[in-house]
Amino acid sequence: MYELRVPANYLFGQLTNPAAISDTTMVSTDFAALQSGLSTNLYIPITLQDPANKNFEIVWATAHTGASNTITVVRGREGSTARAWPASTLWACAPTLRDSVLPVANAAALPADPHVGLRTLQLDTQVALQWAYPGGWELEARRGILGLVKRNVQDTNTTQADGLFETLTIPGMRTTRYYKAVWTFNTNASGAVNPPNGTANIRLSAVGAPVSTADPVIRTQGIINQVYTNPAIIVETIFTVPTDGTYQLGCSANSGAASGGTTLTILASGAAGEANAANKRAFWVEDMGLK
Numbered sequence: 001m002y003e004l005r006v007p008a009n010y011l012f013g014q015l016t017n018p019a020a021i022s023d024t025t026m027v028s029t030d031f032a033a034l035q036s037g038l039s040t041n042l043y044i045p046i047t048l049q050d051p052a053n054k055n056f057e058i059v060w061a062t063a064h065t066g067a068s069n070t071i072t073v074v075r076g077r078e079g080s081t082a083r084a085w086p087a088s089t090l091w092a093c094a095p096t097l098r099d100s101v102l103p104v105a106n107a108a109a110l111p112a113d114p115h116v117g118l119r120t121l122q123l124d125t126q127v128a129l130q131w132a133y134p135g136g137w138e139l140e141a142r143r144g145i146l147g148l149v150k151r152n153v154q155d156t157n158t159t160q161a162d163g164l165f166e167t168l169t170i171p172g173m174r175t176t177r178y179y180k181a182v183w184t185f186n187t188n189a190s191g192a193v194n195p196p197n198g199t200a201n202i203r204l205s206a207v208g209a210p211v212s213t214a215d216p217v218i219r220t221q222g223i224i225n226q227v228y229t230n231p232a233i234i235v236e237t238i239f240t241v242p243t244d245g246t247y248q249l250g251c252s253a254n255s256g257a258a259s260g261g262t263t264l265t266i267l268a269s270g271a272a273g274e275a276n277a278a279n280k281r282a283f284w285v286e287d288m289g290l291k
Contacts (some may be wrong), residue, residue, distance in 0.1 A: 002060070004042045005115035008034060012092035015048075026059070027070050028091065036066040045077070047094045048085055050150035058081050058096060077113075099101050101128070107147075110137060126263045129172070136244060139287050146170045146179075150185040150286040155266045158191075162201060162213040162252035165266055166283040171246040181219070182236040183251045184233065187279045189227060191224040191262045198223035198256035198264050200235050207243050211250035223253065225262050232280065238288065251283050 013030025034044060043060040050056070058080045063072035076082035078096055097103075100119055104110055106124045114131035121128055125148055129137045139146070147168040157163045166183065173179065181202050189198075202219040203209040219237035241247055255264035267281045 002043060002113045003042045003116055005033070005117070006044055007037075007095070007097070008044055008093040010093075012090070012094075012273060015085060015087055015089045015091065018051050018086050019048075019089075021075075021082045021084050024075070025070055025072055029069050031064065031069050031071050032067045032090075034061065035072065036064055038062050038064050038071075040074075043074075044093060045096060045098070046073070046091050047096065048083075048089055048091050049087075050089065055083060056080060057085070092266050105255050107169055110171065112286075122206050136174070138174065143289055146285045146287055148282065150269075150279060150282045153174055153267065157198070157253055157264045157266075158262070160254050160256060162199075162254045164211070164250050164252050166251040167211055167248055168250075168283060168285055169246065169248045170285050172244075173241045174244050175241055176291055178238055178240060178291055180238050180286045180288050181238065181249055181284075182234065182286075183283045184232050184234045185266050186232055187223055187226070187267075189255070189262050190265075190280055197225045198254050198262070200233065200251070200253040202235055202237060203250045203252060204241070205248040205250070206241065207241070207245035208280060209248070211248040213250075213252050215250070223256065223264065225256065225264065240291065249283075249285060 011033055013028050014027060015028050017027040018028050038044060038061055040062050043062050046059050046061055048057045057076060058078045059073040059075055061071040061073050078098055102120045104122055105121050106122060110120060119128060125145060127144060127146060129139060132138050147170050149166055149168060155165055167270050170256060185203055200221050200223055201217045203211055203215040204218050205215050218239045218271045219235055223233060223237045253264065253266060255262040
């Protein structure tokens with residue numbers, strides 16, 4: 001629903017009849033100029049406005065018969081609130097944020113009712129996305145970082161079983177594209193540091209599912225247990241996805257020693273106090289372009 005948005009150029013007028021909060025139809029002699037053939041998939045955004053009190057409401061016109069003064073509307077769209085409007089209320093087919101670039105806090109805040117061509121700026125990653133038919137968020141420029149997490153805390157693992165350390169949710173991944181995942185961190189170890197040494201892994205979830213240590217490993221790399229801080233370890237891979245959709249990626253690691261033997265610390269002890277400590281532990285996913 002609501003896939004196609006067809007704003008009308010320079011159309012405006014006044015309501016002929018008042019509209020209650022619960023009304024799903026509105027009347028204006030000026031609506032006669034609107035196009036017909038509208039539906040819940042093909043709609044016109046209309047802004048009702050009260051400049052004196054600085055109130056507005058955005059409605060979506062979803063039905064109109066040619067030359068009719070009446071339209072069917074969905075009320076309170078695009079973050080606005082349905083209000084009671086008197087006769088003579090001003091309305092206009094005016095641009096809204098959705099006709100420009102809609103800022104959203106993160107991937108979880110992407111609108112659930114996008115139209116084809118909707119452009120958004122995801123503020124946490126500073127990535128521009130757009131909605132493409134038959135439904136999916138994709139990079140507007142189709143290249144760049146899709147998700148990034150940087151931390152300067154310490155985590156430990158004392159067993160041969162993997163523990164999950166970082167996760168990223170990436171919407172709108174495509175089978176037609178290459179992606180790169182990179183996990184970089186510092187380590188140190190205490191206790192018995194002889195082999196077997198540890199491993200670090202990047203894992204990819206099934207489409208739409210949270211990632212766990214049971215998910216397939218798309219890259220694995222050994223960690224040499226040391227009693228001092230290592231130079232940064234970088235685990236990276238180029239990968240593709242089996243079907244279009246939203247995926248979650250995760251980073252896991254283990255100490256590689258028998259229980260009680262070695263404590264593996266992800267991010268070296270003391271690094272949290274360094275000026276640029278967050279750069280010592282990061283995980284990101286990039287779009288590398290078409291296959």
